Amino acid sequence: MFADSYLNKNNNEPIIQSDAEPGTAIIVVIPCFREPEIKQTLESLKACHLPSCKVEVIVLINHSEIATPSVKEYNNATHAELTCWIENNEIEGLKFYAPAPIELKKKWAGAGLARKKGMDEAVRRFNKLDTPDGIVVSLDADTLVEQNYLVEIENYFQQNAKHVGATLAFEHQKEGLKPKQKEGILLYEKYLSYYKQSLDFTGYPYSLFTIGSAFAVRALAYVKRGGMNRRQAGEDFYFLQNLVQMGRVGEINTTRVYPSARLSDRVPFGTGPILQKWMNGEEDLTLSYNFQAFVDLKALFDVKNSLFKIDETAFENTLQNLPATVAEFIRIDGFWRELENLNKNCSALQTFQTRFYQTFNAFKILKYLNFAHETYFRKANLEEQLLLLNTAVLTQSNIK
Structure with a gap:
């Protein structure tokens, strides 16, 4: 059975x-x-x-x-x-x-x-x-x-x-x-x-x-x-x-x-x-995660495909173009080692795209958010963050 x-x-x-x-x-x-x-x-x-x-x-x-x-x-x-x-x-x-x-x-x-x-x-x-x-x-x-x-x-x-x-x-x-x-x-x-x-x-x-x-x-x-x-x-x-x-x-x-x-x-x-x-x-x-922390995280996810088969030098150059919150978290968290291992086990971009989020998963996102609010942000008014979110989603929709 x-x-x-x-x-x-x-x-x-x-x-x-x-x-x-x-x-x-x-x-x-x-x-x-x-x-x-x-x-x-x-x-x-x-x-x-x-x-x-x-x-x-x-x-x-x-x-x-x-x-x-x-x-x-x-x-x-x-x-x-x-x-x-x-x-x-x-x-x-x-x-x-x-x-x-x-x-x-x-x-x-x-x-x-x-x-x-x-x-x-x-x-x-x-x-x-x-x-x-x-x-x-x-x-x-x-x-x-x-x-x-x-x-x-x-x-x-x-x-x-x-x-x-x-x-x-x-x-x-x-x-x-x-x-x-x-x-x-x-x-x-x-x-x-x-x-x-x-x-x-x-x-x-x-x-x-x-x-x-x-x-x-x-x-x-x-x-x-x-x-x-x-x-x-x-x-x-x-x-x-x-x-x-x-x-x-x-x-x-x-x-x-x-x-x-x-x-x-x-x-x-x-x-x-x-x-x-x-x-x-x-x-x-009445307070919640600052929406800017999610905006910064999106910057990483937007360029994830460029991380496929990337070498360490190019990876460091990529980090320099990311928001400081995400870049510093990635360095402290040792994400390069995980990415290196991920690339070794992915022969195609499509496989990498799926497995990327198995590595940078919900647990790591929560870890990032806590790091960002200990180092860069303070929790902010929930209603205000919802307004920022809705505006960003609307803008994103109009662009598409």
Whole structure:
């Protein structure tokens, strides 16, 4: 079967004892750690229009092996509650599972390992069905979905047979939020959009939203990529940025998910911690990366083709014609060595063009932006940077 080697390597024992029904082609995975709103998420899924294939939902209740008794009691109560809910909400074509809480090794316990355990279980089930094109969907236990959620996921992957994955449109829940919290989440959404659009402006081909509750991946691509990582935060970002190196990760904009905008200190970064810092006055969401940093980066990406088979002298001459921010970062980062290795392994320009962005990837871009704002720029007003971005995009469009 397609995932035998991966499953054996990762010592994946079955979490759910029964096999998936033939015809199952979508499995939604929901990590669940001390989640008070999980039933609302399940009710949201239950209300969905059903696709032509069969669908499973796996709620992966989890905690660390050193979790406090109160956390374990909470999770056990959640398990009992969901077991009862599932028994009373049987639907033809939509199967819910909420196995007993699993204990995670204390070294790795967190969002990444929990999501990995659930997604690995989905792959194990697809493997037994020999369904490498099965869709593993990542959702969170505080997230609601639109009624066409499952149908549109099925439609997208049927219409884009070569795509390895997709992100889904999202909008945070805002009903009932206090004014400052609502202001914070609106600013955060605006920042996410600004960042993605700015990457698009530079010419970077793999810009995407990396939200844990808003992506899907084919089972075979998940296996080839090496599965989900065990990071305690940011696991979605690392997974998706590596996935785009394997194939096309598209966007599903015909449906939407609604993550919670709750405050949280469970993980070191992400929506919850950022909002918490905003509420505490420790984070100013009205500020963002200076747009000039993206303009400078675009200057590099515009001349990337000239770096194909370039020698070191010509490379240094190229740097002299680039903005100081980018040129200094490249020197400090040792990019010449990476470029030299890249050129050794690329016989054609087309191959170089693709692999260039595997080298100067989203991780390096983030590293560059942080360097630029430590050395050359200060973070600037988000609204003003959006205006600069929109003006630059309009100008670029008119030139074309």
